[in-house]
Amino acid sequence: MKNENPVVWFEIYTDNLQRAKKFYETVFKIELTKLPTPGNDEFEMLAFPSNMESKNKATGTLVKMEGVKAGNNSTIIYFASEDCSIEEARIENAGGNVYKPKMSIGEYGFIVLATDTEGNMFGIHSME
Numbered sequence: 001m002k003n004e005n006p007v008v009w010f011e012i013y014t015d016n017l018q019r020a021k022k023f024y025e026t027v028f029k030i031e032l033t034k035l036p037t038p039g040n041d042e043f044e045m046l047a048f049p050s051n052m053e054s055k056n057k058a059t060g061t062l063v064k065m066e067g068v069k070a071g072n073n074s075t076i077i078y079f080a081s082e083d084c085s086i087e088e089a090r091i092e093n094a095g096g097n098v099y100k101p102k103m104s105i106g107e108y109g110f111i112v113l114a115t116d117t118e119g120n121m122f123g124i125h126s127m128e
Helices: 018-029 084-091
Strands: 011-014 043-047 060-066 077-080 095-102 109-117 120-124
Touching: 018 043, 018 060, 018 084, 043 084, 084 109, 084 120
Parallel strands: 011 060, 077 120
Antiparallel strands: 043 060, 095 109, 109 120
């Protein structure tokens, strides 16, 4: 049995793609880029930075699609961080809300739980 991360992709659904883009770019100090959707005008996607060759790291997009509402889902994506309190300090100014401030999860490090501008809950994980 292989012991490697099977997650290769994620999608965070949005009601307002530009508002969500600004939120994630502000909190994580990254740049999202338009992902072409050849022959399909039914949805728009903005990609998180990625390298298709990277191992054990998933990449994904923000997505706006008719009929798929943001928020109220049961999956939480955790973003990696050197110290999750750094990103936590940016969340409210970016339009989101901190649900659980930085807390210890024992030998597995620390997490922050928050909601973005679209109502999606996400986590930030760090060892510090």
